[in-house]
Amino acid sequence: MPPKSCALCNVSRPILKRPKTGQQICKDCFFYVFETEVHNTISEAQLFRPGDRVAIGASGGKDSTVLAYVMKTLNERYNYGLDLYLLSIDEGITGYRDDSLETVKRNQQQYSMPLKILSYEELYGWTMDAIVSEIGKKNNCTFCGVFRRQALDRGAATLAVDHIVTGHNADDIAETVLMNIMRGDIARLGRCTLICTQGEDTIKRSKPFKYAYEKEIVMYAYFKKLDYFSTECIYSPDAYRGHARVFLKDLEAARPSAIIDIIHSGEAFEVREEVKKTQKAQQTCKRCGYMSSNDLCKACTLLEGLERGIADAGISDKGKKKLEASGPAPDSLRKIPYFELPGGPGPAVAIESVQQAPPQD
Amino acid sequence: MTSSSSSTEQLKINVDFGGGLEILFDNKRSHVVSLPLRVAPSSSDTNPTDPISSSTTESATADETRPTDVSALIDHLKDNVLSDRKRAGLFAENGTVRPGVLVLINDSDWELEGEGSYVLKDGDNVSFISTLHGG
């Protein structure tokens, strides 16, 4: 039996039990607290300054669709003074991304925000469909992750934005914490809980939904009747993440605070990570100008391997040796367009974790 | 031919799937299902019944039925409506929805309505939404 009235306004009929607090609240109070908590997250972390140009990484899925809607709402309600853009990456996956991009195009109309779509094909000359037909389904998520990360930065540079926001929610972050623990990757553990990451040489990225539960995001989309697309990527049976997700959902069913508790555990490692930060000379890729910790950035290495028919060149040491043994790259090799940050060259010192950034989605 | 009154003893329930779950149900978001007013006790009840004692009390079956609830609806959907049988586990397991599937009863979080034990009324709307698909 539902209780008589909402725990917040004491008037209306409750429609939701909040996973965070167990409170039973009505629809209007739910919209209000959900939006206000995101606003609090944004203002406590001081994510934006008036006049910032902000790109919302938009996939057409539930999280980024709700993010676009809430960012627009908060920008108007609290006068953030932001210029908002939608930025989508077209990986070239037939039956998946082409459909979800249709959703993003409708969002562009519904939210009246400018939309930029950047495709793997125009940037790298390869769609994911073509990559998978070349290399199979084994390492395709590595290619996709590296290519997407760089594509987002390049799309953001084209839009001359200061900042990319993504729809990663509390469940996603808790899941990544679990995966980093299971892989023994302590260096990445603290980093993955940061609300905002900014190497001096990269475009700032942040996660305004860091503390938003997936259940509430989906309920928000449901009650607001937002238009989103939901199909699993046809190439990514990321089994490991899938197991972490199921495990997390089981934990949450037993104790809803598990998600926030796990994020807090990850945050406790942050301090240690400060110590581990290494200062290293800033380096950009000799071929394409994108930031890199080696002569060639990860995307250029992967692309060269694809172009020369040694697809594991960017994946394994064995592949790398094979590529080196087959001689220098021919002049005719396809190259990624040269990359420049909108703000000009960055400072001479980059602060970055020693490890190459993971292909995290 | 013996039960002419059965049509009045059925519940019509409007079922919606979202968040990708519809893919498991013939790619149809909306379904109307008919259920009897009472169903047999759930085989997946939490208290495991002794198979011997249950077989010796056959005469009591009429009393053992229970009003049709959301758990019965979930069983029915899984056994009779689901089209992608190989991936049934994405919808239900252990007699309830899989963790990560949200359920709304008449547009209200089922956690406020008694979850699986909510007794269905004719014309109720029940929505199942997966949160598991990428965002």
Ligand SMILES: [Zn+2]
């Ligand atoms: Zn209220």
Ligand SMILES: [Zn+2]
């Ligand atoms: Zn490069």
